[in-house]
Amino acid sequence: MKLRKRSTTGSDKGTLFLRLGVLVLVVGVVAFSAIYYQDQHVSAGPTMVDKRIQGADSAGEKNPNNLQIRLHPPAAYLRNTTTPHPLTQ
Numbered sequence: 001m002k003l004r005k006r007s008t009t010g011s012d013k014g015t016l017f018l019r020l021g022v023l024v025l026v027v028g029v030v031a032f033s034a035i036y037y038q039d040q041h042v043s044a045g046p047t048m049v050d051k052r053i054q055g056a057d058s059a060g061e062k063n064p065n066n067l068q069i070r071l072h073p074p075a076a077y078l079r080n081t082t083t084p085h086p087l088t089q
Helices: 010-040 048-062 067-079 084-088
Strands: none
Touching (some): 048 067
8 A cells, every 4th residue: 555645735835824824913913912012001200299209308308407498398298198208307
């Protein structure tokens, strides 16, 4: 009994290229989605109010005897509705 080699016909090649094309398309969509998600979801960083509070805190640390400067951080905390820090200032 002789085993015949299977001949590759046009429809077999077409099916192979179709499957390969679908695989490339799926991998491309997944890669594009991952890159798009990472690009759109970036950490915003500190807000303007947080930056002002940090600046007021550092100014108060540099000049601890100046009462005017020491009153700025509690006022900024109250504007930001953050209550623990104004009580400790």
